[in-house]
Structures are given as structure tokens and as C-alpha cells.
Amino acid sequence: MEEIKEIQVKYLAEGLEPLCYVGGKSDWIDLRAAETVKLKAGDFRLIPLGVAIALPEGYEAHIVPRSSTFRNYGILQTNSMGVVDGSYRGDGDEWKMPAYATRDVTIEKNARICQFRIMRNQPRLSFARVEHLESPDRGGFGSTGK
Numbered sequence: 066m067e068e069i070k071e072i073q074v075k076y077l078a079e080g081l082e083p084l085c086y087v088g089g090k091s092d093w094i095d096l097r098a099a100e101t102v103k104l105k106a107g108d109f110r111l112i113p114l115g116v117a118i119a120l121p122e123g124y125e126a127h128i129v130p131r132s133s134t135f136r137n138y139g140i141l142q143t144n145s146m147g148v149v150d151g152s153y154r155g156d157g158d159e160w161k162m163p164a165y166a167t168r169d170v171t172i173e174k175n176a177r178i179c180q181f182r183i184m185r186n187q188p189r190l191s192f193a194r195v196e197h198l199e200s201p202d203r204g205g206f207g208s209t210g211k
Contacts, residue, residue, distance in 0.1 A: 078099035081099055096114045096162070103170075103172075117157065117158045127146055131178065140166050143163040
């Protein structure tokens with residue numbers, strides 16, 4: 066079993082629910098709106114999540130919407146998946162969700178709007194130019210092969 070990693074979290078909003086796993090059902094951790102946000106259809110806003118986090122050395126965080134976020138609030142995360150690298154770790158480095166509203170909506174403070182998990186950083190890679198690849202050709206983009 067892997068060791069438990071302790072992560073330093075600075076809460077930047079009063080009354081914000083503490084970080085927790087998603088309903089005990091997965092290894093993703095909920096993030097909440099740090100303030101009530103009102104959006105009109107077509108608005109873009111960086112929604113503050115009320116936390117600054119010092120990730121363990123060699124890790125990054127992946128932030129995605131919860132499965133119910135679009136149904137409940139009609140917002141889309143504009144970068145599809147946010148990546149927070151380990152250098153974004155200071156007291157003022159608040160995590161935010163870049164959101165685009167498809168309808169008028171009010172998102173209440175403490176609403177669970179996205180989730181994250183941490184992943185080890187990709188190892189250093191080198192790239193070798195070749196004339197041919199060793200694997201068989203599957204037929205190009207969108208092909209399931211023949």
C-alpha cells in the first residue's frame with residue numbers, strides 16, 4: 066500500500082467546507098465555490114475555489130468538473146481539464162475554475178463544482194527521429210483498425 070501524502074492547504078475563504086473525498090466513492094477530492102457567483106448566459110468567470118495548496122514534490126493536480134456540474138449549473142470548464150503544477154504553491158496561489166455559463170445561473174458558496182486528484186509528474190522524455198515506427202498501422206485517426 067502506498068504511503069499517505071500530507072498536503073498543506075491554506076483556506077482563503079471563511080466558512081468553506083474542508084477538502085474531502087467525493088462521497089467516499091472515489092479517490093477524487095471535491096472543490097467548492099468560495100463565494101456566491103451569479104453568471105448570465107455567455108459570461109466567463111474564474112470561480113475562486115478558496116484554497117491554495119502546496120502539492121508534494123513531483124506531483125501535479127488535475128482539476129475537472131463534477132459529473133453533475135453542467136446539469137446543475139449549466140457551466141463548462143473552459144480548459145476542459147485544469148493542470149496545477151507543483152510550483153503554484155504560495156499563500157496567494159488560489160485555485161480557480163475557469164467557467165463559461167450556457168444559461169443564467171447562481172452558484173452558491175460551498176457548492177461542489179469541480180474535483181481534483183494529484184498525479185506524479187511525467188518522467189523526463191527524449192525523442193528519437195525515425196523513418197518507420199515498429200508497430201502496425203491501425204488506419205489513422207478515428208479508426209478502430211482492421
